[in-house]
Amino acid sequence: MTQQDLLQRAFKEILENETLVSNDPYRLQYHLMAPVGLINDPNGLIQFNGVYHVFYQWNPFETSHGAKFWGHYTSKDLVHWVLQPPALVPCEWYEKNGCYSGSAVEDEGKLYLFYTGNLKNEDGERVSHQCIAVSKDGIHFDKKGPFISVPKGYTPHFRDPKVWKSNDIWYMVIGAQTERKEGQAVLFSSKNMIDWQFKGPMAGSNMNGLGDLGYMWECPDLFNLGNRDVLLVSPQGIEAQGYHYQNLFQSGYFIGEWNPETNVYQHGDFTELDRGFDFYAPQTFEDENGRRILFAWMGITDEQESYQPTIANGWIHALTLPRELQLIGDKLYQKPAAELRRLRKSRDVDEQVSLYDSEESWFELSASVSEKINVEFHQIDADEVEIAIRDNLKLRYQQKEQLFTLERKSFMDRAPESRSCELTSLEKLQIFLDSSSVEIFLNEGQEVFTSRFFADPYHQKVKFTANGKVNATIQKWDLLSFSLVTELKKD
Incomplete structure (x- = not known):
């Protein structure tokens, strides 16, 4: 052909x-x-x-x-x-x-x-x-x-x-x-x-x-x-x-x-x-x-x-x-x-929460289809910190084990499956969340987790929990869809 x-x-x-x-x-x-x-x-x-x-x-x-x-x-x-x-x-x-x-x-x-x-x-x-x-x-x-x-x-x-x-x-x-x-x-x-x-x-x-x-x-x-x-x-x-x-x-x-x-x-x-x-x-x-x-x-x-x-x-x-x-x-x-900062819908943070010695259940962010979440941990006096995303993803840091884990539901049977890495301390966390993907940058890119996932598009909550005291600042920006032009018909 x-x-x-x-x-x-x-x-x-x-x-x-x-x-x-x-x-x-x-x-x-x-x-x-x-x-x-x-x-x-x-x-x-x-x-x-x-x-x-x-x-x-x-x-x-x-x-x-x-x-x-x-x-x-x-x-x-x-x-x-x-x-x-x-x-x-x-x-x-x-x-x-x-x-x-x-x-x-x-x-x-x-x-x-x-x-x-x-x-x-x-x-x-x-x-x-x-x-x-x-x-x-x-x-x-x-x-x-x-x-x-x-x-x-x-x-x-x-x-x-x-x-x-x-x-x-x-x-x-x-x-x-x-x-x-x-x-x-x-x-x-x-x-x-x-x-x-x-x-x-x-x-x-x-x-x-x-x-x-x-x-x-x-x-x-x-x-x-x-x-x-x-x-x-x-x-x-x-x-x-x-x-x-x-x-x-x-x-x-x-x-x-x-x-x-x-x-x-x-x-x-x-x-x-x-x-x-x-x-x-x-x-x-x-x-x-x-x-x-x-x-x-x-x-x-x-x-x-x-x-x-x-x-x-x-x-x-x-x-x-x-x-x-x-x-x-x-x-x-x-x-x-x-350059990815230009994807933010506004220069100002869309949502920000500061936690001071917060215990047990924290709060929920009103998540959107695409967003960026920054978390800066000032102090963690908890054995475990967890972030649940859209009823499909879970990010978990176990401080005593010095272990960070990403858990999602399998595409085949929806059973939980996970990937982990050893992490001495968790100081900063950046999450780029899209319609069916997540890219997680730990400690300014020291470790990175990239995954596709498929969750209910109408269940868009992000829930933070911990089993102890945590001092942290959480910021969220809603992100724009990128601008795409096609030149296919002009060729």
Whole structure:
């Protein structure tokens, strides 16, 4: 099928499902979603000519995974977004089963997309190629085809190129699986972005003093932050250990020092980026202000994916809010991008409560569909503090156990399920609540919990309780729906 045929089919899906999708009470108010169908990994994050670009994996025809397009949003401020025509459509022989994840760079005024072309041959075997597309205006792309095939010793699970430039050399890190079924991040280098040299693995299972860490590493991202080299990666196949690695697939990072001459990466332990149920495939970029900004897929492929109620309305999943990364010691902190303050309906706090030695049951906030709640704890003389949200979510801090827990109702059977992390003290809590999602930032981003949830849209109370004395200040802002413009009909 030609590119034009696929585009017409995709636009038809959008138009035919527009009312159904937009009337879904679980449709998010200030998060990026696909106009129809399935969204997953964020791709090609970049600020190009002053404009932020967020590309994303998109299946416009189903709410399941299939031959992915690259959907495309642009913004000048990370708040107001324009839905652009798809940047990549799986119409060529080398990508007919999907234009898989990748990255973007700028060079000499042009925008370059690097991605993995996914192909199933006549025997049903996977074949993967690293591919490139180029644009002068950041909207229309000219594909240049494959330029890297899978090296010897690796399976066709070889994808998600992240490209950057350092000291006049281009580097590319790719997620890989060895023939021994070990996950790795492997490196290529180039002087011209055309001829690439394979440098070998820089990190992986059973390398650099690391034990077994999964059978496949997806979505690698290497960058310098605070004079340290940070490697993000999403390993598959890690067994749960206590409160760690509770999701089917994980996303986390290493902190260390990478030598580009030898491709040796000395690093510490693997640390999870997010403790919630729905966070995967994070990608970062550096903007014109020097900030390192992260987006991730607010979802995951697991046994609950097919039970999400939005499927009945023709869509599934979303992206996280943009987050600024900061390195403090050997810990990555994530903070909501400062621009998100513009989502507040008013500059003033909509509701504020100060608690002084409050005991037992506290109070309820008159919650809305989308809001931000800040809690600053001045003193906690209680064994347990709990925040119940919309009769579905519970946030619980157990001071004696030094444990923070997020509990929600399962999509499959509505039974309670939880994710937890150890937390020495709870000082500050930021909650970004949307129609069917929550993003929780603890202690200025020391730990983060991201999750989808599906509650009665008419039950919007937020109840605070404690079994002892608490001194705290609680602030709430109602948030606007983000401004979205579509350019699809103009193309």
